[in-house]
Amino acid sequence: MGFTLRRFLGVTPSRALPLLPFLLTLLFVKSRGESNAMDNVATERLAEESHRQDSANLLIFIMLLTLTILTIWLFKHRRFRFLHETGLAMIYGLLVGVILRFGVHVPQSISDVVLSCAVNASPATLLVNVSGRFYEYTLKGEVSRGKGHQVQDDEMLRKVTFDPEVFFNILLPPIIFHAGYSLKREHRLHPGFAFIGTVISCFVIGLIMYGFVSFMKVVGQLGGDFFFTDCLFFGAIVSATDPVTVLAIFNELKVDVDLYALLFGESVLNDAVAIVLSSSIVAYQPTGDNSHSFEAMALLKSFGIFLGVFSGSFALGVATGFMTFTKLRDFPLLETALFFLMSWSTFLLAEACGFTGVVAVLFCGITQAHYTFNNLSPDSQDRTKQLFELLNFLAENFIFSYMGLTLFSFQSHVFNPLFIIGAFLAVFIGRAANIYPLSFLLNLGRKNKIGSKFQHVMMFAGLRGAMTFALSIRDTATYARQMMFSTTLLIVFFTVWICGGGTTPMLSFMSIPVGVDSDQDNTRRNTKHESAWPFRIWYNFDHNYLKPLLTHSGPPLTATMPACCGPLARCLTSPQAYENEGQLHDDDSDFILNDANVSSMYADVTVTTDASGSRTTNHKHSYATSSGGNPFDEGLDQELSMAENEVAIRGTRLVLPMDDPVEPPTTVTLHGYLF
């Protein structure tokens, strides 16, 4: 009774210890004859008590979230912008952590309950014979020798401690999926930026930290082992930038879309690269005795793992994204459920295959936003968006409030002032070494340069968030990892509160224009110069073959494929594609015409599209006409249709970069994009 919540919380059942004397008394005072029934009652009571406590502990978090929501509302209502909701969640978490740590005192009732029995193996299951009754024990993990006496310390704090894997398996996936799913056409991903940038940042931070750690060793400030791989690992985990906080502020302030798109694309891919990078670094295991020396083979193997895991996760995510080719338009509930299940199964499938579920989910989200979304009924489009928005919101605020809590509830913090100073410095330099050179390189290839002000803002906006936290809390067994975790926590706090809170002043200091109309900006941005030939090739392939194959929109394959493939094309094209043929251009040009005021741009044509509703009507109308349906206003309609067509074509051809994640996942090609 009541084991589930405990398992879900991932806390050890040792909280039941205070009740143990009671149980023990019952066990031994009673005569053997009737002890059976009484035992059951006692065990049940124990289980029930533990279940109640689990519920109460989970309730603390729910209340925290509720409080956060109410305060967010207050902030939004009063238009406070100096603190984002995630920063707020952290503060509440901190407060609760302080209360639990110093306010609540749970008496330590038992001095020595931890038994020791010597066997010569550590099986996963252990049967313990207690005076003729068998109890099943499961392996929880190895305990470090020094920790043995700490097991009973601070019951209350242990109770609110989650299994770190909860973050990876339950809380991160919706956040990452949502990031992918809310990628819009105008958010151009720069895989090169993300790949090279993250790797640069990781190695720069790793090297600087190695310098610091070596110095610390010399002055005797280091309390345990800290290898170069640990430094690199630290570099990888703090290289994951959080898309949430700054982008929320940018969105609210209507900051220049170009900056927004750059940052968003960077953050989304950064996370994916950082997680795979960190696991590759962990996998770096030179053979032989000296297990932390440099070895070319092991490095190559690590690199292979990186490529393999990344491309595997990528392929899996894209594949399941493609598979969700739903035809359930008439039943939004079924459609939404299927959509949700497919996203989840992507995660599970990737984990089952040994890839990284979070990365697979990201690319699944991107693919679904690009293809599947077009197949959904309008109702399901709303539903899925809202569902993932809600899940993302809850998971995110949960992680951030938990982050605040761990500053006080985590029991093995190692705060080393030198290491912390080094880390802050390294993070700063790493970010700079990432942003400025890459911006320079990117600027070589583009007419619409990334200005130096933008570069400063991007430098400033490199917040660390949920992914960094989840990666650092995953393993806190060794001294090195504990020090990393404590330091990472401080880095997250600092960046979210100081950088996040300082975004608005920073923007006004840099005199970056705010309140920009995103659509005017869009059209400005979409100038022809940017469409390099690989994008153009990819776009044509996507538009002519993938879209018709995978969605109900797009031109029929019969029109785009060579005549010799006629029968195949007919069989592969969705029947709806023919009906939708006219609306296709409408779909593709959405980002440009959407609640836009295009008339100012194309003043020579009298197309005024003030509201999306009226525009659409207008639109269908015009195509219906051009395919020979509507008899009235033919002349004007023809003109309109042509004008809109032109807009559509201009628009679609020029936003190619958002399509490139669907390119074959080799880093070489992706690097090629950058230059």
Add this chain to the structure above:
Amino acid sequence: MGFTLRRFLGVTPSRALPLLPFLLTLLFVKSRGESNAMDNVATERLAEESHRQDSANLLIFIMLLTLTILTIWLFKHRRFRFLHETGLAMIYGLLVGVILRFGVHVPQSISDVVLSCAVNASPATLLVNVSGRFYEYTLKGEVSRGKGHQVQDDEMLRKVTFDPEVFFNILLPPIIFHAGYSLKREHRLHPGFAFIGTVISCFVIGLIMYGFVSFMKVVGQLGGDFFFTDCLFFGAIVSATDPVTVLAIFNELKVDVDLYALLFGESVLNDAVAIVLSSSIVAYQPTGDNSHSFEAMALLKSFGIFLGVFSGSFALGVATGFMTFTKLRDFPLLETALFFLMSWSTFLLAEACGFTGVVAVLFCGITQAHYTFNNLSPDSQDRTKQLFELLNFLAENFIFSYMGLTLFSFQSHVFNPLFIIGAFLAVFIGRAANIYPLSFLLNLGRKNKIGSKFQHVMMFAGLRGAMTFALSIRDTATYARQMMFSTTLLIVFFTVWICGGGTTPMLSFMSIPVGVDSDQDNTRRNTKHESAWPFRIWYNFDHNYLKPLLTHSGPPLTATMPACCGPLARCLTSPQAYENEGQLHDDDSDFILNDANVSSMYADVTVTTDASGSRTTNHKHSYATSSGGNPFDEGLDQELSMAENEVAIRGTRLVLPMDDPVEPPTTVTLHGYLF
């Protein structure tokens, strides 16, 4: 690494056993010096392997659900009605169970890995010293003596076995909440029907089963203990009727609303009563040696527990339902998140207080549907409905497919033919003893009698579903409970497939009208005779005081409270209530005017409300006029306003019975309602 999913699945980690020889070899072949690093690698690999398997197992269920959804779509598309989706989910579950049981063979690699070490207590945590390294083990539970050798049996089947508490803590709450939240005004709850009905059914079934069990004992067919309390417990769990299947069919076929409302109200409350009843029966513990004899004090205590837990859960649910008095209308995301969290915290709070979370959640849902829903923004109303609809759909199909699976994957089935025959007979008689006498009693008090055909359909429609399954799988430790579980499974299969599938033929055989326009029917039903005085008093209280206090709608308290309470009333009334004053009647009469064609009913007034959209506009308009705003069409508007007012008042006063769950939760009062 990877512990969470395992915990979530609730399967024992013994699946890692096949890898153990590998680990052991590594442990002992390597020299002690470098065994440390290699151990870590091996342990990590073990954990990773186990994590992969967990993901794969969960994937099986996701795939099952996906398959179910696709088939449901096919069925809906082709308008098959002989099998409901839940029945379908069960069939798929069965198939997968068969495959896992007979198709997949996992070789048993290790003969004897279960170690035994003798200590004299069973603490929650155990430290095991394996050649100088400490491993932490956690208590999983007691293992029955005979089971010791079975631990390695059927790895694969153990892997897909969930912790039963998953059902109570994760899967049931959304289902029950959704049932409460989707209660509409016209679904009149008959608390008396549910209370007395469930108790009658429980005792009738319990007594019949006791007779059968005694007979089985005489003929030597009973393989273990089976006490009278066990019989009563069985009676309680099979008395929970499932609202899902039949109602879905009724809804689709547009069966008479009266029948639908009766069945829905009955099923919703039945579940709540059955769960509390079963836990009270479990709590029946006579003191002294003879622990299964009759004892008045223990019975009284059980009865007290029943009342206490039920009213406590009720009060908690209603209280948190009241508390969700949201003012976040401008931020639908925050509102939806808050709503979701409040529902969840109701569950946790009830569990933490020792009440029944599921019951609390039911009443929380009912209260929120009645009060909070009115405070939500239209966007949030949609979002919350869709969210809980989705959660309900997923949880329900998951439970039913798992049900099918357990028929083959559960390892301790006890199929006793005599017991099964007895159980089917008892369930049939118990249902009859519930429906017919109560319908007779109910008919005494109403003009609009429940016809004998309706009674037959209600008799037939008593499906057993998710709640019955969850209650029976919760504890399968003893012989009696195992036999109950196996039998319950058969009862669920039979009722869902045969009764559920036979509903359509049954309806046509009974010539119950289908395709009834629910709104015409509504007005027919809502005749004045039915509103007994307690309903009228409750309604007036609800309308004049609770609604204005708890929602933004309703007349301002200043208008309804005595003049002496003026300042208090002003301070308690929501500012919006004044604005909404005019729309109040609109709200209350929604169920009558909603997409209805009222003109046929009130032919003397020229109110034609064909579509809800145009009606609302019309409406506000008319009130705006009467409060002195709009200058044109004044005469007609006045007339309209009056006419609609009349309709509204007629409508609202006559649907009182749906309000009664909010009455103080004493069984005495509730019984009073029945007669």
